[in-house]
Amino acid sequence: MNKNYNLSYLIPITLVATLGGLLFGYDTAVISGAEKGMEGFFLGAGDFEYTKLLHGITSGSALIGCVIGGAISGWAASLFGRRDSLRIASVLFFLSALGSWYPEFLFFDYGAPSFNLWIAFNLYRILGGIGVGLASAIVPMYIAEIAPSNIRGTLVSCNQFAIIFGMLVVYFVNFLILGGNENPVIRDGQFIFADGQTMETFRFAITKGWRLMFVSEAYVAAIFGFLLFFVPRTPRYLALIGQNEQSLSILEKINGKANAKAIFSDIQATLTEKTEKLFAYGIFVVILGIMLSVFQQVIGINAVLYYAPRMFEGAGANGMSSTVIMGIVNIIFTVIAIVTVDRFGRRPLLIIGSIGMAVGAFATAICENSGIKGVIPVISIMIYAAFFMMSWGPICWVLISEIFPNTIRGKAIAIAVAAQWVFNFLVSSTFPPLYAFNPIVAYGIYGLMCLLAALFVWKYVPETKGKTLEDMTRLWRKK
Numbered sequence: 001m002n003k004n005y006n007l008s009y010l011i012p013i014t015l016v017a018t019l020g021g022l023l024f025g026y027d028t029a030v031i032s033g034a035e036k037g038m039e040g041f042f043l044g045a046g047d048f049e050y051t052k053l054l055h056g057i058t059s060g061s062a063l064i065g066c067v068i069g070g071a072i073s074g075w076a077a078s079l080f081g082r083r084d085s086l087r088i089a090s091v092l093f094f095l096s097a098l099g100s101w102y103p104e105f106l107f108f109d110y111g112a113p114s115f116n117l118w119i120a121f122n123l124y125r126i127l128g129g130i131g132v133g134l135a136s137a138i139v140p141m142y143i144a145e146i147a148p149s150n151i152r153g154t155l156v157s158c159n160q161f162a163i164i165f166g167m168l169v170v171y172f173v174n175f176l177i178l179g180g181n182e183n184p185v186i187r188d189g190q191f192i193f194a195d196g197q198t199m200e201t202f203r204f205a206i207t208k209g210w211r212l213m214f215v216s217e218a219y220v221a222a223i224f225g226f227l228l229f230f231v232p233r234t235p236r237y238l239a240l241i242g243q244n245e246q247s248l249s250i251l252e253k254i255n256g257k258a259n260a261k262a263i264f265s266d267i268q269a270t271l272t273e274k275t276e277k278l279f280a281y282g283i284f285v286v287i288l289g290i291m292l293s294v295f296q297q298v299i300g301i302n303a304v305l306y307y308a309p310r311m312f313e314g315a316g317a318n319g320m321s322s323t324v325i326m327g328i329v330n331i332i333f334t335v336i337a338i339v340t341v342d343r344f345g346r347r348p349l350l351i352i353g354s355i356g357m358a359v360g361a362f363a364t365a366i367c368e369n370s371g372i373k374g375v376i377p378v379i380s381i382m383i384y385a386a387f388f389m390m391s392w393g394p395i396c397w398v399l400i401s402e403i404f405p406n407t408i409r410g411k412a413i414a415i416a417v418a419a420q421w422v423f424n425f426l427v428s429s430t431f432p433p434l435y436a437f438n439p440i441v442a443y444g445i446y447g448l449m450c451l452l453a454a455l456f457v458w459k460y461v462p463e464t465k466g467k468t469l470e471d472m473t474r475l476w477r478k479k
Helices: 007-042 052-060 062-079 082-101 115-146 149-178 199-230 235-240 244-255 257-269 283-298 301-314 319-344 346-370 375-389 392-402 406-437 439-460 469-478
Strands: 185-187 190-192
Touching: 007 052, 007 062, 007 082, 007 115, 007 149, 007 185, 007 199, 007 244, 052 062, 052 115, 052 406, 062 082, 062 115, 062 406, 082 115, 082 199, 115 149, 115 235, 115 392, 115 406, 149 199, 149 319, 149 392, 235 244, 235 257, 244 257, 257 469, 283 301, 283 392, 283 406, 283 439, 301 375, 301 406, 319 346, 319 375, 319 392, 346 375, 346 392, 346 439, 375 392, 392 406, 406 439, 406 469
Parallel strands: none
Antiparallel strands: 185 190
16 A cells, blocks of 8 residues: 655645635535625515525525536546636636625625615625536545545545534624624514614624625635636646646655556546446446435534534434533544544445444434433434444545546546535425424434434445545456
8 A cells, every 4th residue: 555645745736625615514504694784684675575485596506506516526527627626616616705895896886785686695695606506526636636545534534524614613703793793583573672672783794794705705715716727737637638747746746756657557447437437337327326425424423514413402402502511522522533534434434434323313303202302303314414424524524525436537526516415405405394294203214314324335435545536446446
């Protein structure tokens, strides 16, 4: 196993790439702090009624862009390359942040809510979602194609850490922006005032707060775009487009001259792909990637991430403080995955994580059924989330980035990631009615999906620890 790699060259490149993951987390979570002030703003529109349905569309419109971005990521990665596709994503993040901050630009009066302004705002959010979809597929692909095989899992897993860290950063930024001001409390389209509160109490949140939260992302996006001018294109993409000297040069910087020549020869031996079809290695490998993405979502994690405060309050705990604690736990368990994925392998972590999640989900269901409140259901929910963070959270992205042969990687990852965002939307949108119908049913379904995920991994997913990306090409060619 090759251990002669240049970490001083690899780590800065990986850190730049994972800024795309940080923006992924930042963009998807910024709405959590902005949505109440934004709802108050659009309730002031005179030409349409801003209903809860429309507010739900506004809160989730970025997901539409995520599906689009995931679907076109393979095309973009093949046409522009992995690095330059990330540059495009950085521009989309930047424009979305500015547009969401100032959707009135050129066409509308500032501070005057209307139906057309609502449409413009959502178009900007969809634009950012396309950036998220591109980054979610291409960041793991970029890192996987740069990294040596024996630390590839560790480096790709850093992207999941960046996603979770991006969410925590934006929670903190939103908190600082709001400061001593208060978000409005709105029920049935009406503002609810506590003792001593007036509309002036909510004025900052409604007029400026939500705008500042969205524009804060522009700073990170600009830094990401700037730093991408200092990282190379991946050696495997360069070989694909016939730039062999540049490909070999980058491999030498990463692996040293002696190892670089062997790796380059390995890459060349698998480059029949310029004309290969999506199912050139059979339909199973593509379905396998899709099912990994589907299971990552149907095990229900986004019900926890998006609705954690509501779930903790239902368990009798303080929603916000428990969510912060869970965020810290998530970071710790993501680090566990990072340091163990290349030691223990992908399959063991996924199976252990699935079983741990099932225990957490079934324990939560039992607590709901028995009316148990307090520490036990809170710990059960945190166990559920923690086991996801040390397994399906990072490891699914690792596998998706490395399991496909070189020749179809871009197209296959695009399909898998698009499926992931579709099921992200389905799980997120079905949790509230499922939870309202019966929390036991909701948690029970997720627990069952966790057990099915463990069975799926045990029976069908090959171990990729220590294998080169070219080894995967040979594996599927044999099948």
